[in-house]
Amino acid sequence: MTCATARVRSAALAAGLAGALALTACSGGGSKDAPSSSSPSTAPTSGSGSPAVTGASKQLQGSWITTAGGKVVALVITGKKAGVFATGGTVCSGTAGTEAGMRMIHLTCTDGSKDRATGMVDSVDGKAMKVTWSGKLGQETYTRAEGGKLPSGLPSNPQQ
Known part of the structure; x- marks a missing residue:
């Protein structure tokens, strides 16, 4: 890979991440004091009879x-909304929340x-989240991006 190609890819990644981070900045104004809803949901079912996503x-x-x-790949979750943005142009949108006591995307x-049509969150803490996708991808581990910056440890030039 040439330096020019690496710069173009880095610019595309930065633009995609900036868009993803902008999406999180537009979240509804929930209180920082609001309790976390990590316990199983007793949400009513939707009209189709399946559990509603909270x-x-x-x-x-x-x-x-x-x-x-x-x-x-950037996974952005704001409220019940979720989106995936990947270099190369993949864009996905949908929901994230508790469904039948499980955290689902x-x-x-x-x-x-x-x-990445359906994913179950296996674990999450302040730094990492593991999601098992129902498709051929299986489990992916994501790192939290803070303050508009990429997390450390990502390769800057995959060909090195």
Whole structure:
């Protein structure tokens, strides 16, 4: 990979991450003192008879980054809304929240990909979140992105 190609990819990543971080800045004004809803939900069912998705717990909120297949993937969760942005142009949107006592993510991708259509959050803490996707991806580990900055440890030039 040439330096010019690496710079273009870095610029594309920065633009995508800036958009993802801007999405989180537009979240509804929840109180910092509001309790986290990490306990199982007793949400009513929707008209289809399946459990309704309630808002994602405070732990899930924010911007999360991973790398997969040589691409940087940003997962952004704000309230009940979720989005995935990957270098190369993949954009997915949907919901995140508690469903039947499990923390779930449901996404629809503009390119028709089903790789991240349904994910279950296996674990989450202040720094990392593990999500198991129902598609061929399996489990991915995301790192929290704070303050508009990429987390440390991401490769700056994958060809080195």
